[in-house]
Every structure is written in C-alpha cells, then in structure tokens.
Amino acid sequence: MTRRTALLAAAELLAWWAALAVLWLFLISTVYTLEFVVGVAAAGLGALTACAARRAVTER
Amino acid sequence: MNGWTLAATVGLAGGLGTALWGVATGPLRRRVVAQNLATALACPAMLLLAQGYGRPAYVDLGLVLALLGPVGTLVFARLLADELAEDPPRAWVATWAVAALGAVTVIALCVATGPSRAMAKLLVIGALLIGGNVIASRALAGGFRRVGRG
Numbered sequence: 001m002t003r004r005t006a007l008l009a010a011a012e013l014l015a016w017w018a019a020l021a022v023l024w025l026f027l028i029s030t031v032y033t034l035e036f037v038v039g040v041a042a043a044g045l046g047a048l049t050a051c052a053a054r055r056a057v058t059e060r
Numbered sequence: 061m062n063g064w065t066l067a068a069t070v071g072l073a074g075g076l077g078t079a080l081w082g083v084a085t086g087p088l089r090r091r092v093v094a095q096n097l098a099t100a101l102a103c104p105a106m107l108l109l110a111q112g113y114g115r116p117a118y119v120d121l122g123l124v125l126a127l128l129g130p131v132g133t134l135v136f137a138r139l140l141a142d143e144l145a146e147d148p149p150r151a152w153v154a155t156w157a158v159a160a161l162g163a164v165t166v167i168a169l170c171v172a173t174g175p176s177r178a179m180a181k182l183l184v185i186g187a188l189l190i191g192g193n194v195i196a197s198r199a200l201a202g203g204f205r206r207v208g209r210g
Contacts, residue, residue: 023184026180
C-alpha cells in the first residue's frame with residue numbers, strides 16, 4: 001500500500017463515518033451525550049464495514 | 061379519527077387490500093409486483109398513522125418497512141430469476157403511481173412537521189421508499205440480469 005492509497009482509504013473511511021453519524025443523528029428523536037457517543041461508535045463500525053463491502057464488490 | 065388516520069385507513073384498506081388480492085391471485089409476474097407494492101403502500105400508511113396519533117416514534121415502523129421491503133423483493137427476484145426471465149413483469153405505471161403516492165404523503169407530512177430534524181428523517185424515509193421501490197421493480201423486470209447471474 002503506497003502513501004497515496006493509504007490516504008485515499010483513510011479519506012473514504014472518514015467520509016463514510018461522517019455520513020453515517022449524520023444519518024444516525026437525523027434518525028434519533030432526542031440528542032444527548034450518551035446517544036451521541038453510541039451513534040459515533042456505531043457509525044465507526046458501519047464505516048469499517050462499508051469500506052470492506054465496497055472493496056469486496058469492486059476488487060473481484 | 062382525524063384526517064391523517066382517515067387517509068391511512070383509506071391507504072391500508074384500498075391500497076394494501078388491492079395489493080394482497082394481487083399477491084393471492086393471478087400469474088407469478090403479477091404476484092411479485094403486488095408483493096413489492098404492498099410494502100410500498102403500507103409504509104406511507106404507517107407514517108400517516110404516526111402523524112394521526114401524534115407519536116413520532118411510530119415513524120420508525122415506516123423506516124423499517126421502507127428499508128426491508130425492497131430487500132425482500134430483491135430476494136424474490138434472485139430466487140425466482142428463471143421463472144421471471146421467461147415471463148418478466150412490466151408494471152411501471154403501478155410502480156410510479158405508488159411512488160407518487162409515497163412522495164405526496166411524505167411532502168404533506170413534511171409540511172405538517174415544519175423544518176426540523178423530524179422533517180429530515182421523513183425525507184430520508186421518502187428517498188428510501190421511492191428509490192428502493194423503483195430499484196426493486198427494475199430488478200423484477202430483469203434490469204439487473206447480469207448481476208443476478210453473479
């Protein structure tokens with residue numbers, strides 16, 4: 001993995017994370033600290049899965 | 061009973077009733093289309109009921125239906141690929157009519173809700189509902205044959 005591909009992978013992960021966290025915050029009824037922390041953690045897991053899934057589909 | 065619950069009742073009785081009749085009778089190509097449209101009709105009804113009863117949490121039922129309905133149809137499209145390839149369903153008028161019904165429902169609910177996070181959630185559900193419905197209909201009509209063959 002070169003420096004360029006590593007940067008691209010990190011950017012993709014961050015983009016997924018941000019999009020999923022925003023989606024979570026839209027879908028819950030009230031935003032408070034615990035809900036925010038759980039949402040950010042779940043969005044992180046989702047972002048890892050989304051990156052792996054996209055790679056599995058495009059790199060076969 | 062208010063206008064929202066009345067509209068939901070009409071949608072459930074008329075739309076979902078017709079869809080269930082379509083699922084239970086006729087050739088396979090009509091049954092799969094009716095199955096696809098059943099969830100697309102039930103979802104706006106759930107959103108209307110949530111508004112009618114004043115319980116925003118009930119909107120989640122509509123969200124789950126909008127997400128899982130098209131996924132279920134894709135499973136049928138994959139399992140019945142051979143039968144559907146011989147006699148592919150063409151139901152674009154019904155698909156777009158139901159999509160328009162969903163769009164009108166979501167827009168009416170957005171107007172009633174006003175600009176807020178709840179409205180953004182309704183728009184997300186509307187996009188999932190219409191996008192999922194159209195993609196599932198296209199899959200049933202054989203639009204993704206190459207993907208279906210893996």
